[in-house]
Amino acid sequence: TGTVNLAVIPGDGIGQEVTPEALKVLEAVDVPVKFQQTHYALGAENYLATGDVLPTSVLAEIRQHDAILLGAVGGKPNDPNLPPGILERGLLLKLRFEFDHYVNLRPSRLFPGTPSPLVEPGDVDFVVVREGTEGPYTGNGGALRVGTPAEVATEVSVNTAFGVERVVRDAFARAERRPRKHLTLVHKTNVLVHAGSVWWRIFETVAAEHPDVTTDYMHIDAAMIHMTVNPSRFDVIVTDNLFGDIITDLAAAITGGIGLAASGNVNPDRTAPSMFEPVHGSAPDIAGQQKADPTAAILSASLLLDHLGYADASAAVEAAVLADLAERTPGTTRRTPEVGDSIAARL
């Protein structure tokens, strides 16, 4: 049996509680490899203790791995020692950008028996392909005369044909592999005309090469309405980094909550390790109490297995999660390790 070199970044808060459960499941699943774990103590706690966010040498080390499993990163809100963005830009986004995670994959399914806040959610099963390396997330921009009445601050959304085409092609390929073969572009072409234009043109060009995939377009604001009124209409959604951030939290909310939402930061060219993480944050308010639901982390491990080519093992983890979800009693809560045990026991 071969070895998968796995970099593990539990991070902060509930990240440290849910990650062991995802690892438990990776150990339990029947897969013809051994996971060789290296743990990295990165995140708010580490930064406050050492002043380091992500040293270059550590970045270089992580790069040598086959995949990354991340819990959650982030300290207490408004901690004066944690300027906003320092961990997000310096660690999480740094990894996404350095390792060229241009496909930020976020599946949304309403699992049978899971309650939705919607009256009539219908049969929700879609995946958002969020661009991961461009848009308003590049860190371009700056500020002048900070703290004075003459302050001006800019944020620059950068969109390239190179970056848009590769993620749009990935989304079409994914749509083609799904039964409904439908792809929706979400943007705001009527206001962000330059960025919208490159997204729209490339989407249309690639669509012409995929006559078997039906397509439509929706402004991000209109997408809010469709997502709450008729989310089952979606199959695959491709969108920009910021719109993808927003729409996937809404998608998580309508399909049973952020406790179930998994994600993969994928480098489809495999020039660097892909990274798998729950959509949720470190949740300092409930941290340290083993109250967090590890399901999103476990489903992220399932995405990791699929990415590494172990489709059967990935499906087995998903099936175990489904079985566990079906037996949850609304109103009761289990401790984090109990959920992990229950899912692992089914494998």
Added chain:
Amino acid sequence: TGTVNLAVIPGDGIGQEVTPEALKVLEAVDVPVKFQQTHYALGAENYLATGDVLPTSVLAEIRQHDAILLGAVGGKPNDPNLPPGILERGLLLKLRFEFDHYVNLRPSRLFPGTPSPLVEPGDVDFVVVREGTEGPYTGNGGALRVGTPAEVATEVSVNTAFGVERVVRDAFARAERRPRKHLTLVHKTNVLVHAGSVWWRIFETVAAEHPDVTTDYMHIDAAMIHMTVNPSRFDVIVTDNLFGDIITDLAAAITGGIGLAASGNVNPDRTAPSMFEPVHGSAPDIAGQQKADPTAAILSASLLLDHLGYADASAAVEAAVLADLAERTPGTTRRTPEVGDSIAARL
């Protein structure tokens, strides 16, 4: 009795159908002024016929009015003769920017009897104060090597202390006038660090001057979850132009749909006329059939009355809408003028 000089821009599609109903209500309501209307044929139809979006002379003429009532602007999707953004940037946003509509006011209430797509919406009654003259809406940005594989397109979000402070102050003043006196800042300070920093700092500074207003902060992605899981928690929300665009469509969706969502593009300094319009668009798919619900346009007229100082008349229109809503039979639909007649008859 005095005269209110009202510029009326019915626009396109259902804009032409709902605007007469809002005017009908303005005629019917008991108010000690006469509305002197000047109609302007602007929008997609006019552009396709004349090639003009908004001639400078027309803009100057509209500026002489006391207020503007707008229906909706926009042609058929993907009309090759209507490049994306041409009307949005050239007409709608042009008016908002030229007339310094820095407070884009969007109230959301779940009226008694109106169905929500949420299982447990609770008692929803909040107002979004969306910044209207900055952020990613400025039109800053551009593109290089368009149509080539080396294309790069940028969109620049511009945020000034001047622009942020005035809208934040307006939001605090509004929060102070409401029973719950709570204000939520929505942004994405952990990624958009420069823009986020000026918003955050000014919000904190103005908060210190309003100890009677309680405050909190939420990232735009987290706001998606709160809006679907517990929308009754919101009282006043202040946010940037783009986040406000997105969150108000979600707010409309959860409070009975875009057919009820009103808005005011307000210039609180009254250096130019404010503009009132439904949040919905021109809906070419249902245009010409008198099927559109004019309630959002009528509630926008109510906001107009309030802005002009006729608080009682404004409240009377809202009460008439509420009474009409309470008597709607789910599953039945009335023609656009029937709804207008029914509301006007109650005044």
